[in-house]
Amino acid sequence: MDAGVRQALLSILGKQGVVADRTRRVAYESDALALMRQLPDMVLLPRNTDETARCMKVLHEAGIPIVPRGAGTGLSGGATPVKNGVVIGTARMRRVLELNAEDQYARVEAGLVNVDMTRACKEHSMFYAPDPSSQKACTIGGNVAENAGGPHCFKYGSTTRHILGLVIVTPEGEILDLSEPHPDHEGYDLVGLFVGSEGLLGIATEITVRLVPEPEVVETLLGLYHNLDDACETVTEIIAAHLDASALEILDRLTIQAVEASVFAAGYPTDTDAVLLIEVEGHEVEVQSTTRAIEEILAKHNAFDVRKSRDEFERMKLWAGRKGAFGAMGRIAPDLYVADVVVPRTRLRELVRRTTDICAEFDLKLSNVFHAGDGNLHPNISYDRRNPEEVERVLEAGRRIMHVCVEAGGSLTGEHGVGLEKREEMELMFTPDDLDVMESIKLVWDPTQRMNPGKLLPQRGCREIRTSSPFANGEPA
Amino acid sequence: MSDTLKQRLEREFGSCDVVAIPGLGERPLVAPSTEVVLCEALRLAQADRLRVLPIGLGTKLSWMPALDRVDFVLSTRELAGVVAYEPGDGTLTALAGTRMSELESEVATGRHLLTPQVPGATNATLGGVLASGQSGFDRAAVGPPKHHILGMRVALADGRVVTSGGRLVKNVTGFDMHRLYAGSFGSLCVVLEASLRLFPAPECSFVLERECTDLAQALELLGSISASKLAPTALALDVEGSNAPRITVLLTGRKEPAQWLLAQFKTLLPAATQLETGAAPTNLQHMREADLRGGSWAGLRVSCLPSRLASVLGVLESQLPQLEIHVRPAVAEVLVRMPSKVSAIALTSLQQDLAKIGARTQLRGTAALEPQSTTLARNPAFGLMEKLRSNLDPHATFAGQVSLLGVRGQTVESV
Numbered sequence: 001m002d003a004g005v006r007q008a009l010l011s012i013l014g015k016q017g018v019v020a021d022r023t024r025r026v027a028y029e030s031d032a033l034a035l036m037r038q039l040p041d042m043v044l045l046p047r048n049t050d051e052t053a054r055c056m057k058v059l060h061e062a063g064i065p066i067v068p069r070g071a072g073t074g075l076s077g078g079a080t081p082v083k084n085g086v087v088i089g090t091a092r093m094r095r096v097l098e099l100n101a102e103d104q105y106a107r108v109e110a111g112l113v114n115v116d117m118t119r120a121c122k123e124h125s126m127f128y129a130p131d132p133s134s135q136k137a138c139t140i141g142g143n144v145a146e147n148a149g150g151p152h153c154f155k156y157g158s159t160t161r162h163i164l165g166l167v168i169v170t171p172e173g174e175i176l177d178l179s180e181p182h183p184d185h186e187g188y189d190l191v192g193l194f195v196g197s198e199g200l201l202g203i204a205t206e207i208t209v210r211l212v213p214e215p216e217v218v219e220t221l222l223g224l225y226h227n228l229d230d231a232c233e234t235v236t237e238i239i240a241a242h243l244d245a246s247a248l249e250i251l252d253r254l255t256i257q258a259v260e261a262s263v264f265a266a267g268y269p270t271d272t273d274a275v276l277l278i279e280v281e282g283h284e285v286e287v288q289s290t291t292r293a294i295e296e297i298l299a300k301h302n303a304f305d306v307r308k309s310r311d312e313f314e315r316m317k318l319w320a321g322r323k324g325a326f327g328a329m330g331r332i333a334p335d336l337y338v339a340d341v342v343v344p345r346t347r348l349r350e351l352v353r354r355t356t357d358i359c360a361e362f363d364l365k366l367s368n369v370f371h372a373g374d375g376n377l378h379p380n381i382s383y384d385r386r387n388p389e390e391v392e393r394v395l396e397a398g399r400r401i402m403h404v405c406v407e408a409g410g411s412l413t414g415e416h417g418v419g420l421e422k423r424e425e426m427e428l429m430f431t432p433d434d435l436d437v438m439e440s441i442k443l444v445w446d447p448t449q450r451m452n453p454g455k456l457l458p459q460r461g462c463r464e465i466r467t468s469s470p471f472a473n474g475e476p477a
Numbered sequence: 478m479s480d481t482l483k484q485r486l487e488r489e490f491g492s493c494d495v496v497a498i499p500g501l502g503e504r505p506l507v508a509p510s511t512e513v514v515l516c517e518a519l520r521l522a523q524a525d526r527l528r529v530l531p532i533g534l535g536t537k538l539s540w541m542p543a544l545d546r547v548d549f550v551l552s553t554r555e556l557a558g559v560v561a562y563e564p565g566d567g568t569l570t571a572l573a574g575t576r577m578s579e580l581e582s583e584v585a586t587g588r589h590l591l592t593p594q595v596p597g598a599t600n601a602t603l604g605g606v607l608a609s610g611q612s613g614f615d616r617a618a619v620g621p622p623k624h625h626i627l628g629m630r631v632a633l634a635d636g637r638v639v640t641s642g643g644r645l646v647k648n649v650t651g652f653d654m655h656r657l658y659a660g661s662f663g664s665l666c667v668v669l670e671a672s673l674r675l676f677p678a679p680e681c682s683f684v685l686e687r688e689c690t691d692l693a694q695a696l697e698l699l700g701s702i703s704a705s706k707l708a709p710t711a712l713a714l715d716v717e718g719s720n721a722p723r724i725t726v727l728l729t730g731r732k733e734p735a736q737w738l739l740a741q742f743k744t745l746l747p748a749a750t751q752l753e754t755g756a757a758p759t760n761l762q763h764m765r766e767a768d769l770r771g772g773s774w775a776g777l778r779v780s781c782l783p784s785r786l787a788s789v790l791g792v793l794e795s796q797l798p799q800l801e802i803h804v805r806p807a808v809a810e811v812l813v814r815m816p817s818k819v820s821a822i823a824l825t826s827l828q829q830d831l832a833k834i835g836a837r838t839q840l841r842g843t844a845a846l847e848p849q850s851t852t853l854a855r856n857p858a859f860g861l862m863e864k865l866r867s868n869l870d871p872h873a874t875f876a877g878q879v880s881l882l883g884v885r886g887q888t889v890e891s892v
Contacts (some may be wrong), residue, residue, distance in 0.1 A: 103782040147649040158647065160656075161624045177857050183621065183808065184610075184780055184837060185660070187862045192623060192656030196649050213706060240565045242588060242677030283707070286734035293731075342645050346565035374647040375566075411648040418650060429650055434639045437869070438652045444864045456651070 001041050001086075005062045009044060012054045017092065019043035028087050031072045031079040032134075034335065035385060035395075036420050040067065040081035047092045048109070049167055049175060049205040056203070057173030059086060065450045066171065068199040070111065070142025073134040075338050076419025078146060078198050082453055088203060090141045096120045097206065104211045105164055105181040110141025110204050117209065126211040129156035132415070133323040144204050147196030149415030151322065152279070154373035155246035156212065158415065160195040165208035168194060168201075171446040181208045193441070198417050199452040201445040215281035218246075219291050220315045223276040223303035224269055228252050228368070231274040232349035234301040235372040238278075239345050243293050244286075247279040248373030249322055254332070255367045255380070259321045262328035266321025267314075269305075276303070276372070277322055325369040326380070332365060333382035337394045340416040341405040345375040351408055355379040355401050362397040364390075376414035377405070403428065418456045426458045435460065482527075486549060489521060490514055496535055496550050500543035504530070508552040512669055516636035518551055519667070523634055523874045530876040531663035533574060533605025536597060540609060540841045541662060547876045553604045553667060559583050560670060561644065568627060568644055570672040573604025589675040590615075593622040596766045604668035610660025614711045614727075614764045615676075617807035622659070625674040629655035631666035634874035644672040657865070664877025665869050679729035682710070683739045684763055687749035688721040692794060695722040696787055698746060699806050702726075703783075707741055711764045714804040724749075727764045777813040777827075781836035785809070788834045796827050 010018055019025055020042055030037040041064075046052040059066055065085035072079055081087050090111035098107040101124035108117060114135040117128040131150035132138055138148065144166070149158045156162070165179035178191050185191060194201055225231045231250050238245060251259070256268045256275060268275050276298070280290045298306050309315035329336045343351040352368060355377065359366035365382045379401055383394045398421075402412055406428045413422060426435060439457055443449070483505040487493040494506040509515040522529045527548040532538065534554050557574040564587030571580055577598035581591050593613030595601050601611075607629075612621050619625065628642025641654035658666055689695040695714050702712065711727040724746065728738045743749060752763070781789050786809045793813060794800055801814035815824070828838045867873075 100784075102784045147653075149647060149649075153647070157620075157624060158649065160653065161620060176861065181782065182780070182837060186837070187858065188661055188665075188865060189623060189656045189659065190858055190861065192653060192659075195656075196653055216706070236565065239567065244677070283734065283737070285737040286730065289731050289733045342647050344563065344566050344645065346563065371647070375645065376647050409644065411643050411645050412650045414645075414647045415649055422650075426651065429643070430640065433637045434641065434651075437633070437639050437641075437654060440868050441652060441654070441657075441865065444861070444868045 001064070002062060005058060005064070006042070008058045009042070009055055012051055012058070013044060013046060017045045017047065017051070019045065028069065028072070028089070029081060031069070031074040031077060033075050033077040033080070033419070033421055035337070035391065036077040036080045038081045038083060040087040041084055043087045043089060045089050045092045049169060052088065052203060052205050053169045053173045053175050055088065055173075056169050056171065060172045060448070060450070063448065063450065065453050066203075067452050068141075068145065068203045070139035070145070071113070071134075071137045073132075073138040074142060074146060074419065075340065075416040076146075076413065076421045078417050078419035078452070078455055079142075080420055085453075090139060090203075090205070093141075093205060099124070100181070101126060101211070103181065104213070105208055106211055107165075107179060107181070107206060107208045108140055109206055110139060110144070112140050114138050114140060114143060121211050124211075125214045127214055128209055129153070129162055129212050130159045133326055135323070140207050140209065141204055144195050144207055145197070145199045146415065146417040149371065149374070149376065151247040151249050151277075151319075151371060153415075154248055154371065155244070155281075160192060162210045163191060163195050163207060164210055166191050166194060166204045167206035168204050170202045171448065171451045176202070179206055179208050196417070198419060198456045200442050200456055201451060217284045217287045218279060218281045218315065219287050220309040220318055221278040221280070221291065221294065221298075222268070222307045222309075222318060223278065223298045224272045224305040224307070225274040225276065225303055226272065227302075228274040228352060229349050230302045231276045232352055232372065234276055234297055234303065236346060236348055237297050237301065238294060239373065241293065241297065243290055243297075244280070244282070245278050245290070245294065245373065246281045247277065248371070249277040250368065250370055250372040251275050251277070251322065251325060252368040254365070255325050255329075255369045258328040258331050258367065259325055261331055262324065264321050264324025264328050266317050266319075268321055277318060322369070329367065329380055329382055332367070333384055335383050335385045337381040337383060337398060338416070339377070339379045339381070339398050339401050340413045341377050341379075341402055341410055342414040343375045343377060343405050343408055343410040345373075347408055348372060348375060351405060351410070352377065354404050358397050358400045358404065362393045364393060364397055371414070374414060375410070399425065420455055423454075423456055423458045426456070427460075432460070482548060486518075490518060496532075496538075498530065498544065498547050498550070499539055499541075501547055504547050504550050506550040506552055508555045510555040512556060512632070512638065515551065515553070515556065515667065515669075516632050516638065519632055519634060519874065520636040522548070523636070523872050526872060527874070528876045529874055531608070531667040533602030533608075534600050535605075536600050537605060537609045537611070540839070541877070544876050551667060553669070554602060556669065557602075562587065563644075564589065566646070567675045567677075568646065568672060569675055570644055570670060571603055572670050573602060573607075573668045575603050577601045577603060577606060584675055585678065588678045590678045591673065592619050592625055592676060594761065594765045598765075603671055607659050607671055608661065608663050608668050610662075612808075612810075614713070614805065616810075617712065617805060618708075618710045619676055623656060626655050626659055627672040627674055629658055629668060629672070630670040631658055631668050633666050634870040634872065638669065642672070646674050662877045664866060664875050666875075679710075679735065680732050681735050682727060682729040682761065683735060684752040685726045685728070685739070685742055685746055685749040686752060687724045687726075687746040689724060690721065692716060692722055692790065695724055696790070698724055702742075702745055703806070705741070705745055707738060707745070709738070709742065709807075712805065712807050713764065714802075714806060716800050716802045716804075718799045718801055725764065727761070729761075776841045777815055777824075778839040778841060779811040779813060779831055779836050781809050781831075781834070783809045785835050786811075789831060789836050792827070792830050792834065796823075796830065
């Protein structure tokens with residue numbers, strides 16, 4: 001990097017805000033999709049919107065690509081650095097700027113950790129609804145970029161339904177203040193467009209989130225099954241019966257065993273083929289009524305046991321097991337590939353089976369833990385990235401799973417984003433015209449194409465252009 | 478109106494009606510029966526630099542500020558029909574010209590409800606409702622409609638048909654272009670088809686009405702409802718001149734919880750009258766048509782943060798000689814029936830006073846009265862919005878481009 005640029009950035013952020021030495025930069029070479037790596041030239045850690053904007057201006061003038069990063073928990077390579085690029089992290093922007101319990105919103109900095117948002121409003125008996133499994137680490141800003149989900153998005157919806165406003169720093173370093181917590185947007189819904197744009201349009205530095213009142217009663221049930229099909233059928237029927245659960249999560253045998261052998265042990269019986277974790281919330285009468293109806297469906301679909309959490313501690317333990325499942329997979333193999341496809345909820349059982357068959361065909365170790373209520377599957381393939389032949393099989397199986405799900409009317413991603421991992425599969429879902437429109441929108445926000453280049457939008461056109469890669473060696477490491 | 482253009486459109490696209498555009502007079506209306514023809518009409522407009530106003534059935538034409546030019550109107554009313562209703566998945570995909578009432582009937586077969594529950598559903602088309610960003614009385618329960626649009630297929634100004642999103646309840650693939658299109662009043666594209674998330678139809682419902690001595694008592698009762706943390710499906714306050722202010726509560730759900738809620742609300746609203754029991758469709762209809770009660774009238778929609786609602790009502794009460802309002806407290810929204818002879822100056826003054834307390838206003842059906850000055854140009858995002866619009870419609874084929882303000886109606890910002 002040019003010495004003048006380096007000096008300008010240092011003068012804005014000071015030494016604490018610039019990560020320049022190689023050993024520290026290595027920590028930023030990938031997000032949680034470790035298959036794809038690239039060392040950034042520099043990592044910048046601004047403390048607020050103003051510093052972010054000043055840095056972005058310097059980088060704009062120097063023509064340097066920028067990759068925004070929250071906590072790096074993303075699973076699609078959305079925060080993977082690019083060749084000759086700079087990472088801008090939000091780790092030092094963690095303040096709650098305003099909390100308005102009466103109007104049920106909060107204004108926070110982008111680097112605030114998801115779970116800290118709910119902690120901050122706990123005293124007002126409110127919470128922030130999107131709860132990705134990585135919520136103890138992931139940031140609200142990262143959630144905005146990916147339109148993150150989580151188990152309770154079945155009831156409350158993904159991140160986009162909870163974002164009222166944003167302060168965005170554009171690629172040129174301009175500050176766009178759309179933070180007013182008003183439920184109706186003025187003019188076009190730029191906030192709605194920005195959420196889920198995967199860092200391609202700018203960096204959100206401040207976020208106005210909607211807060212939700214805590215329910216009076218929460219009931220957590222655990223249905224135990226001798227086979228995964230029955231658990232899937234139970235979910236399909238609960239949805240068809242219009243029963244208002246707040247979460248419907250399935251874990252299969254391999255996942256249960258990994259969880260129970262880990263620090264996240266939740267008390268799931270290890271001799272079951274599947275567990276269905278169900279949560280119902282609301283007023284007591286409502287919860288009791290819904291729970292009774294759900295229990296009838298569980299029995300009809302051969303749940304051999306149904307357990308209810310007896311207290312908050314037990315409830316939290318059951319959820320710790322679910323949310324720690326990805327971490328627990330480390331016991332199966334050193335690396336984990338987490339697919340993130342969505343399927344029509346009426347075809348849950350069929351498509352879970354298809355993914356199982358695909359992994360069997362490629363001789364891969366598959367475990368399933370997924371947001372069954374939303375039809376959002378996470379086929380998890382355990383592997384060892386030091387084995388290149390196995391890596392090839394993992395990637396091919398991942399592609400096959402995406403193809404099968406899209407053919408069945410599904411989607412490439414439900415909450416992890418397209419990133420680098422699925423960008424070439426975008427053409428399965430969208431026509432060249434559809435993609436042209438998305439590209440043209442990107443160009444309006446980012447005329448010099450320096451914001452998170454190479455992500456989300458497929459490399460199209462002639463072969464020569466297709467070989468252009470954001471990675472030093474042409475392909476991800 | 479140019480006879481030449483009408484004749485030409487008739488030659489190209491068959492029969493051609495006319496429609497009155499507020500402030501401009503009559504214009505030719507083309508209502509293609511296929512998407513191919515609709516796209517041809519757009520290509521013709523672009524090639525000849527004609528200005529097109531996309532509509533459904535035109536029920537919200539008066540919501541837009543005066544347009545400076547429209548050459549012809551393009552209606553999607555003939556592009557109607559359900560593409561896919563998936564009861565097991567709780568989703569619906571339909572063509573833009575389908576009446577909301579038809580869609581409601583379709584999804585009722587699977588015990589689903591459509592959102593938004595708009596008034597006048599027999600005359601409102603899906604495309605028109607989504608393009609106008611209209612909410613219904615169900616907003617308090619399920620949120621604004623933009624949250625439940627799963628995907629859209631639209632025609633761009635150059636006649637290309639493009640898609641965003643999909644038909645699934647959860648999906649983050651690609652940019653959410655449909656969030657940009659929804660509420661853009663046809664200034665970016667013509668909506669051809671949309672997919673929506675559906676909601677369970679309630680097993681039963683109850684409506685309670687409570688007359689209050691005055692506005693102060695009504696606000697006190699609404700305060701006690703808010704403090705109870707009980708969430709009715711819908712809650713409304715109607716003030717109609719010298720009549721007693723009236724609070725209406727809609728309670729829905731599974732039978733047992735709904736009955737329990739009813740008992741709670743009877744305590745919160747002593748002396749309330751229960752209108753009907755169990756007849757969910759009738760009760761829903763009662764709430765839904767509230768803002769059309771008394772016929773179509775010129776109005777002002779005011780929205781604010783819940784904490785400012787009492788102040789907004791105070792301003793309205795002090796400035797309007799005879800207060801006629803429909804209030805949705807849970808979403809802090811007030812629909813104001815405007816006096817038939819309000820001056821532009823008085824209207825501007827009212828809007829400015831409301832803006833000072835952080836409220837936003839949108840005129841409906843008052844095009845002739847609209848003040849000329851606009852303030853959205855001060856919105857910091859205006860420049861970017863204009864670039865987005867000109868990117869999607871470089872030749873300004875869509876009429877809504879004249880003033881970006883037009884996409885949401887007259888708006889006054891806080892000073």
